[in-house]
């Protein structure tokens with residue numbers, strides 16, 4: 534059965550650039566026969582966090598939260614497309630992730646960072662690593678880092694230039710690493726209930 538991979542992206546800007554990386558990743562995982570889906574926080578339009586999903590009485594969460602919770606529970610692995618704002622995490626994506634907790638548990642996550650500058654969102658990636666670990670995901674050691682995001686894709690969304698070429702070189706190992714852990718977690722879930 535193909536791995537179900539959710540690709541999360543959280544910029545709300547009108548001129549957002551990272552969407553090209555997120556869409557590239559959906560295509561690249563699909564080409565490897567994964568069942569990959571983009572989860573675009575802006576398109577979903579969650580409100581700023583008030584009650585977490587689990588704080589709603591069972592069956593009474595807003596439909597948008599209920600649908601996303603189910604998607605997260607059904608996934609084998611997650612990819613966080615992490616842009617960098619002022620050396621930190623983009624608020625739109627953090628807002629989305631904070632609505633959930635147990636729904637994320639016992640699956641691997643990978644970080645694909647990007648930024649306009651040459652550090653490629655490395656500081657946001659570092660922040661996400663701790664956050665995702667705290668939220669019960671196993672963060673794989675392979676990562677992607679795309680600098681100069683505004684020039685890394687052509688008008689058709691294909692990787693281009695130095696940053697684009699570097700992304701294409703790095704993607705296979707990144708995807709192999711995530712697939713290995715996704716399979717390991719899937720087997721273990723079938724073998725034994727999680728400890729809590």
Ligand SMILES: Cc1cc2nc3c(=O)[nH]c(=O)nc-3n(C[C@H](O)[C@H](O)[C@H](O)COP(=O)(O)O)c2cc1C
Nearest residue numbers: 544546549550551552616617618619620648649650
């Ligand atoms: C509020 C804000 C803060 C930013 N801070 C950083 C930063 O700390 N490091 C960096 O390399 N780029 C920074 N940038 C530039 C972003 O990397 C660039 O605008 C990128 O395209 C943002 O992602 P998005 O287009 O998907 O929203 C910042 C941009 C914004 C809007």
